[in-house]
Amino acid sequence: MDVSHLFNPNLDKIQISAIRRFDQEVSKIPGILKLTLGEPDFNTPQYVEDAAVAAVRAHESHYTGMSGLLALRQAASQFVSDKYGVTFDPESEVLVTVGATEAISASLMSILVAGDKVLTPAPLYPGYEPLIQLAGAEMVEIDTTKNGFVLTPEMLESALIAHPETKVVILNYPSNPTGVTYNRAEIKALSDVIKKYPVFVISDEIYSELTYTDEKHVSIAEFAREQTIVLNGLSKSHAMTGYRIGFIFADTSLTSQIIKTHQYFVTAATTVSQFAAIEALTNGKDDAAIMTKEYIIRRDYIMSQMTPLGFEIAKPDGAFYIFAKIPADLNQDDFAFLIDFANRKQVAFIPGSSFGQYGKGYIRLSYAASMPVIREAMTRLTAFVNEKRA
Ligand code: PLP
Numbered sequence: 133m134d135v136s137h138l139f140n141p142n143l144d145k146i147q148i149s150a151i152r153r154f155d156q157e158v159s160k161i162p163g164i165l166k167l168t169l170g171e172p173d174f175n176t177p178q179y180v181e182d183a184a185v186a187a188v189r190a191h192e193s194h195y196t197g198m199s200g201l202l203a204l205r206q207a208a209s210q211f212v213s214d215k216y217g218v219t220f221d222p223e224s225e226v227l228v229t230v231g232a233t234e235a236i237s238a239s240l241m242s243i244l245v246a247g248d249k250v251l252t253p254a255p256l257y258p259g260y261e262p263l264i265q266l267a268g269a270e271m272v273e274i275d276t277t278k279n280g281f282v283l284t285p286e287m288l289e290s291a292l293i294a295h296p297e298t299k300v301v302i303l304n305y306p307s308n309p310t311g312v313t314y315n316r317a318e319i320k321a322l323s324d325v326i327k328k329y330p331v332f333v334i335s336d337e338i339y340s341e342l343t344y345t346d347e348k349h350v351s352i353a354e355f356a357r358e359q360t361i362v363l364n365g366l367s368k369s370h371a372m373t374g375y376r377i378g379f380i381f382a383d384t385s386l387t388s389q390i391i392k393t394h395q396y397f398v399t400a401a402t403t404v405s406q407f408a409a410i411e412a413l414t415n416g417k418d419d420a421a422i423m424t425k426e427y428i429i430r431r432d433y434i435m436s437q438m439t440p441l442g443f444e445i446a447k448p449d450g451a452f453y454i455f456a457k458i459p460a461d462l463n464q465d466d467f468a469f470l471i472d473f474a475n476r477k478q479v480a481f482i483p484g485s486s487f488g489q490y491g492k493g494y495i496r497l498s499y500a501a502s503m504p505v506i507r508e509a510m511t512r513l514t515a516f517v518n519e520k521r522a
Contacts, residue, residue, distance in 0.1 A: 140266070142268055146262040150486035151258060154486065161480075166501070167497045168498060170451075172373070176370065176372050180412045184375075184408035193403065194403060195399055196228075198395045199391060202223070204413070205228060207410050208226055209226050209381075216354070218353045218354050225382060225383060226379060226380070229394060229398075230401050231376040231378040232363045234398060235379065235380045239390055240300070241267060241393045242389050243332060244268075244299065244300070245269070246269065248300075249270050249295045249298045250271045250302060251271075251274060251288070251298050252271060253276045254487070254490045254491070257307075269299075270297075276310075281307065282312055283322065288325050300333070301332070302334045305450070306340070306450025306451040308339065308453055309484070311431075319350045323355035323356040324355075326352075327355075332386075333360045333361070334363065335352045335363065337362055338367065342423070342424055342450050353381065358385075360382065361386055366409055370412040370419055371423070372412065375405040376401065377406065433507075434454050437513070437514065442459030443456040445457075452500045458494065458495060462520055462521075466485050466494060470482075470495060481497045482496040482497075
């Protein structure tokens with residue numbers, strides 16, 4: 133009996149992640165150097181690993197409550213209060229999720245129904261649209277390419293007016309893929325627009341610890357708290373991608389709804405990882421600073437190599453990505469350009485079109501890779517471009 137037609141028809145719109153597909157494709161090339169994935173190349177700090185081992189040895193193998201260990205929610209709440217000056221009650225305003233990924237799915241699935249719209253500045257992280265489509269809703273990309281990838285209040289307001297079906301605005305800053313972030317005045321101005329409309333803001337702040345400006349990260353929850361669902365996690369700040377620990381911070385009126393999807397999706401985050409996360413958030417408050425120093429050196433080096441080749445780059449102030457426009461005299465098809473580069477020079481970046489329609493003609497490099505790998509990649513990119521121009 134053929135049952136394949138019985139799947140949710142919305143699944144037909146969903147593709148396996150273009151980033152993963154491209155990564156798998158180029159991984160077949162022997163000796164390929166990869167600057168593809170958004171995964172810190174640092175090890176998880178040893179004291180965090182020790183805490184995970186200690187939890188295993190202490191037989192911490194049971195379910196936790198669905199919102200996560202209270203001690204972890206307290207540590208997370210303290211962390212965001214110390215760092216960003218926003219306070220959330222650990223008893224009712226913090227949920228521990230399975231990475232920021234589950235925080236995204238639980239939030240979107242708690243809100244969206246068919247016909248709803250979600251606005252987001254683009255180019256954007258490709259982890260949102262499939263979930264929006266699964267709910268039968270529609271994502272509307274706001275083109276920021278002509279403004280250095282920065283969303284202005286005017287752009288946001290015209291999009292909200294043009295799309296009255298909007299229920300959610302997703303912000304992600306520092307941004308994957310562009311590295312753009314917003315200062316206090318900019319975030320406040322965006323929040324002033326948000327507060328005029330009955331919409332949620334899902335604020336994906338997973339790169340909040342990786343900012344390179346003098347001003348520290350500012351959460352939009354500071355200004356539009358009643359409407360804001362803040363997402364964060366330990367994947368990037370503490371190099372803990374595989375532990376799968378994320379957080380939702382929001383008013384109780386919002387968490388009390390989102391916890392329903394969260395509970396039935398996952399029951400609770402992994403117990404051993406939660407114990408490790410307590411350690412990271414209490415004793416590793418400044419762990420990201422060590423990585424940040426290194427990321428700045430890498431970013432500046434890459435920009436110094438690519439700019440003279442004619443790549444246009446809006447200076448990234450956070451995260452660990454360079455999003456560069458392919459020079460006009462080279463192949464503007466980002467996918468073809470990078471396949472050609474990978475085959476000839478054995479280096480892989482990610483085609484910009486993986487980040488939505490406005491990413492066409494761009495390429496994304498992740499500098500969560502060691503300096504020797506980055507140096508070699510730049511040498512090969514220079515040779516590739518020069519050969520094309522010869
Ligand atoms: N949000 C953004 C913008 C990301 O870049 C990523 C991972 O690359 C995630 C969320 C998912 O993070 P996590 O590992 O916590 O699920």
